[in-house]
């Protein structure tokens with residue numbers, strides 16, 4: 594049966610408009626749970642007995658010096674890197690270590706890499722449309738027969754990312770910040786439960802940073818958001834709970850004030866208080 598034919602057979606139009614197929618169970622605990630996770634590269638422990646929990650709807654900032662293991666941690670959550678030991682669970686139902694990358698993504702874990710990867714020749718709207726289709730080969734068919742729920746979802750996301758006015762402009766003309774928001778929008782099209790965002794404000798203007806802070810804090814609650822960022826001013830502006838990674842483990846965790854006054858954090862990462870600003 595053709596793709597469009599199959600649509601008429603179904604009581605719902607697109608899977609992306611529905612919650613993740615196998616719901617994440619957070620009734621008795623966090624949405625993300627890492628226990629005693631260790632991974633070595635050629636004998637070097639990039640992640641070393643890491644324990645981390647993220648609550649449903651939480652916005653968590655992860656900071657730490659270069660090489661602390663932040664990227665490797667994200668790679669483990671998304672299934673790109675397999676740990677040597679430990680447990681990684683998404684809610685109480687999904688053991689992420691038993692799943693591959695596409696399976697993990699389909700649970701509703703979206704990852705935003707530092708560099709934006711939008712399709713520059715396509716319009717903002719088309720980029721969102723493209724992100725919606727799990728099978729990108731169906732895009733031409735979809736464009737010709739746009740269904741209302743899809744359009745509504747795109748409009749909703751355009752509003753969230755603040756690009757409604759630019760919806761018909763090619764993504765190539767967007768500023769760096771706008772491209773980053775578009776890419777976040779592309780992830781939102783799939784209604785993720787957990788968003789992992791790597792250095793979202795690198796290269797942004799002050800104004801773009803402020804808008805990004807509003808965007809990310811606005812997303813929290815509806816989904817869980819984990820932000821890895823080096824810009825301490827930005828972290829301070831969005832932070833609720835902050836986790837400091839160092840040598841592959843959690844060095845400190847708490848409010849921004851708590852961690853930035855922790856002498857161990859000052860020593861390995863932030864420097865003397867007067868250098869912090």
Ligand SMILES: Nc1ncnc2c1ncn2[C@@H]1O[C@H](COP(=O)(O)OP(=O)(O)OP(=O)(O)O)[C@@H](O)[C@H]1O
Pocket residue numbers: 634635639657658659660661662663664665666
């Ligand atoms: N595939 C790999 N092979 C060998 N070593 C690796 C590999 N991936 C990461 N490492 C090492 O593991 C450590 C942690 O790296 P990671 O990129 O996770 O740190 P990070 O906290 O993200 O750093 P940054 O802030 O610079 O992005 C580093 O010492 C890095 O060199």
